[in-house]
Amino acid sequence: MELDYKKLGLKCGLEIHQQLDTHKLFCNCPSVLRKDEPDFEIKRKLHVVAGESGEIDVAVKHEMEKDREIIYQGYDTTCLVELDEEPPHLINQEALKIVLQISFLLNCKIIPITQIMRKTVIDGSNTSGFQRTIMIARDGYVETESGRVGIQGVFLEEDSARAVTKEGGLSVYKIDRLGIPLIEIATAPDIKTPEQAKETALHIGSLLRNCAVKRGLGTIRQDINISINKSNRVELKGFQDPKIMIETVKNEVLRQLEFVENNKKNPSEVRNVLVDGKSEFLRPMPGEARMYPETDLPLLKISREFINKVKKTLPRLREDFEKELSEKGLNNEMIKLLLNENKLEEFKELLKVVDKPALVAKLILIFPKEISAHKKIPLTKVENILEENYFDILNLIAKGELSENNLKDVLEKIVDGKKLEDTIRVEKTDYPKIDEKIIHLMKEKPGLSEQAYMGLIMKEFKGIIDGKEAIERIRKYLGK
Secondary structure, three states: OOOOHHHHOOEEEEEEEEEEOOOOOOOOOOOOOOOOOOOEEEEEOOOOOOOOOOOOOHHHHHHHOOOOEEEEEEOOOOOOOOOOOOOOOOOOHHHHHHHHHHHHHOOOEEOOEEOOEEEEOOOOOOOOOEEEEEEEEEEEEEEEOOEEEEEEEEEEEEOOOEEEEEEOOEEEEEOOOOOOEEEEEEEOOOEOOHHHHHHHHHHHHHHHOOOOEOOOOOOEEEEEEEEOOOOOOEEEEEEOOHHHHHHHHHHHHHHHHHHHHOOOOOOOEEEEEOOOOOEEEEEEOOOHHHEEEOOOOOOEEOOHHHHHHHHOOOOOOHHHHHHHHHHOOOOHHHHHHHHHOOOHHHHHHHHOOOOOHHHHHHHHHHHHHHHHHHHOOOHHHHHHHHHOOHHHHHHHHHOOOOOHHHHHHHHHHHHOOOOHHHHHOOOOOHHHHHHHHHHHHHHHOOOOOHHHHHHHHHHHOOOOOOHHHHHHHHHHHHOO
């Protein structure tokens, strides 16, 4: 079914949450997720607190009615701050620096004095019953093919605890994730089509990856706010994959359209996105009643000196790297692999040894994958074996002691357990055997070109002799 989103009056905005790659926001604990058994457990019940307006938020009331008991599991890498048994420390300056960098990349205005706020959350995901959040910047924008999308605000907040199980009236959480610095980027409702929603999400995601953010599943989460003419706003949560974003937006528009066509208004609520792009009710839409000022921390003051210092350390954008790599002669596939696999710095270092961009890219990106597939060895294991040899291999190529044609053979032998020096050593006693084979081939198959003979010799003595040396010996016997 084709939808006219302009006629329907689609309004769509994104909230993107991304973990930052630093220690925790209000203590010095490391931001690591543990897979081993917890060191301790505590049991709690959370109670409702009124917001700044003196009212209890509707979403908070909804959670209160569940009357859950909560078990928190902790480790030696968590502390009393996560357990809400010790006041928060002053805000993590490295996290603040990263958020300012991202704010500048989003063309935002920095707020020099800002109030740290508490957002009431009593579903158990925060031991304190609230999440700390700070508005750092506002009034920015990003450009898309379909037009400019405003950035209403950039926030720095603490991530929630990790849910383990929720059964009946008992919830179990791990507090290893609780307190990891999280940036939240809220766009204006300027997105007019599902395709623009996906484009905006990918564009912001690309900007984030230029800065010190965590990578991998679960480190970035996206919410979408959607409404059409004569409908209430709905917030969609619970998906990380932009691939289903177009289908998700379309499904929600159709759902709201059904209410409109029946002269009804859809409830304003938060819905959880399912794997097929459809959604289900999660909780009522929260409001401002759940916000109130943080009492354990002072106002956050960002000095002009700190702001200017951050401006001088802005990271280069992905587009700049792409242009630079293209000028070095790399194709789009190689460029994408280098950036997506986070191997740009390794590439630059190896390029200092031998100025052959295509060769270096193949060495660290293509050959390990081919060897892994051929030998059925995990790629990470192949890469770990080869990485410590890359500098020496390229030095040998730079000196002319190793042929590029034999490079993959050498790498395979290293993976098989041989030392680099053993894989490239050609003993003088081998030359008579090579010469004997050349003479035999010329008698057995007279009249072939020198290139044809070279191919046969290279096949016979794979990894022992390079093409240049082989052609010289062949020419000797051809009388050239």
